[in-house]
Amino acid sequence: MIKTWFEKFADNTTGQIIFFAAYVVLTTLGLFLLSDSVTAFLILLLSLLILYYLKLNIKIKWALGLLIIAVLVPFAASQGSSYQSFMDVGTLVLIYVAMSLGLNIVVGFAGLLDLGFIAFFAVGAYTYAIFGSTQANHFMPFGHYPLPGDTFWLFIPIGAIIAAIFGILLGIPVLRVKGDYLAIVTLGFGEIIRIVLNNMNKPINITNGPMGIPSIEPPRLFGIAIQNASQFYYIALVIFLFAIYIATRLEHSKLGRAWKAVRDNEIAAQAMGIPLVKTKLAAFAIGASFSGMMGSVFAAKQMYIDASSFTYLESTIVLVMVILGGMGSIPGVILGAAVVIILNNQVLTDISNTLTQLSASGVISVPDALSPAKMQRFIFGILLVVFALYRTKGLIPHKNRVFNVSKLKREAAAEKNKYKDDPEVEGSES
Amino acid sequence: MNILEIKNLTKKFGGLTATSDISMSVEKNSITAVIGPNGAGKTTFFNMITAVYKPTSGDILLNGKSLVGLKPHQVCHFGITRTFQNIRLFSEQTVLENVLVGMHQRLKSHWVGTLLHLPAITREEEQAKVEAYKILEYVGLEDFVNESAGNLPYGAQRRLEIARAIASQPKILLLDEPAAGMNPKETKSLTDLIHDMRTRLNVTIILIEHDMKLVMEISDYIYVLDHGELIASGKPDDIRNNKRVIEAYLGKEASSLG
């Protein structure tokens, strides 16, 4: 009975829109009124997942989704004292989604396991940090630094390009190795980048070494300095949309097919005319560029960076997002990144805070060591094991594109067809 | 006219000589068979033509131009594609996508154009899909368009390999045991397909096959390898009656066919 009700619902577009609108209005109001409630925030975000599963026209879905993330979420969250912290989490989600979309190109599409992916994020972050602070004065023979915040916008594409160059630099030596060896070499690469960044303060001071780079200029737009999370949220949102656009466009393009062919069978892919080196390098470069762009945003948002933000653990977290969400699945990876960041930065910290309050008021006593925020890795570990055992393809598994067979058939019948005997057409051919 | 000339081709794996001093010439638009017992070096021979292996010595000339030293994908660009003895489909992807990959080198679209949403590229993609569908119809797989390649029955997988290979519009098509694992009915329709491809697609076909009935029926010319050496070559009738071949490989089977 439930099933037939469900099927009816799936066919009823108006019904779905009404249901969804009601949900969104209620949850938006809920967050608006309860202002600081994390639960209300999460329930509102859940609307995006519901939207994904509704059977609506894809353009309507995008319009509704954009409305929710660009207008309703910021609006509903704006009332309480947690506004900036909600938006901070939102910005982080967008940053990490873009990065996992990049890693998904490398790991999910092209099948190249990369354990040092955070290096490209670091490269993007340091590029803006160095020139957006006084740091560049230490080694640049010309110019005055920091560059004004208006130049930040240039550093988004510059970050992308420099990260792409590093992607190619990593790719060239790495393409000789496969599988486990590839994973180890990329892991090493990630660590080398971090260690080099951490030590480039002598003989020439380029990165200020372990001291990190402070006082990074905030971006400026029309003379306004961008300093709040609620403002960075929109920068990250634009890049995030750009990343989704690139990833979805490429997935079903000639290059996307080449990536998957190389992943599924290198020898056959080459025999079909796919150049191995070029195809893999393209994956490394394009994947890395997503991280590079977000690196610049990260540096500007933090206003201070050092190499400790780019450890091996960070690479693993991005990889967990991809695996948890579903390798090769763009909606999956987006969900995976959102779940990990929200769990990490919102849910676990929130539960910990509540527990601390309860212990402080003497209701219960939880030893500090058991605070959920400290068990982050433990919880991720369990999640990964559970997924590896029971849901190997992730939260939203990759689905193959479904071609419209009757349309293809119709079009094939309408055109001339050299694979078929058709006296009329053959006559006109010669 | 000879489209392909093989000159003294030798491949050594350490101490093992997989093929030794093989020469042959393949006439344009012909069907040539390469036969021989297991381990004779047939697949190794194909692997050298398609640059999977680099020959230890010797030369491979396509219309007089040497292919030795090229990368595998370049050999495809020069107009040679193949199928594989141990099926190598992109098994997670759909049947139609497999054929689209076969069209890779013919599609001009650059990924930057894809991102810019250039109308020419959208059009090219649409045409490619329709053409891929036509090819699937041609090999009789039009009912499996959206199926994952790995889920197809064995015979259908072999046909899909052929579909994928002809999608690149090759001058020469190499088929490595296309009938392996097929029942007699499937083999019969495969025979028809090979015949048809030769005339319709204007392609030169070289095939490795153990099914002697099929080989004798469709080949214009046959080369016989044994232990890496070319022991005989000729028209099907010559091969059928060649004493060395009968000894090495065909045995009683040949006389029963004769």
Ligand SMILES: Nc1ncnc2c1ncn2[C@@H]1O[C@H](COP(=O)(O)OP(=O)(O)OP(=O)(O)O)[C@@H](O)[C@H]1O
């Ligand atoms: N990469 C390799 N390394 C070492 N030896 C190899 C390699 N490839 C093939 N050989 C050897 O070369 C010889 C010829 O093998 P090949 O696969 O060409 O035979 P074949 O004629 O295709 O046989 P079959 O009919 O069984 O497919 C065999 O002895 C095989 O073990």
Ligand SMILES: [Mg+2]
């Ligand atoms: Mg073989």
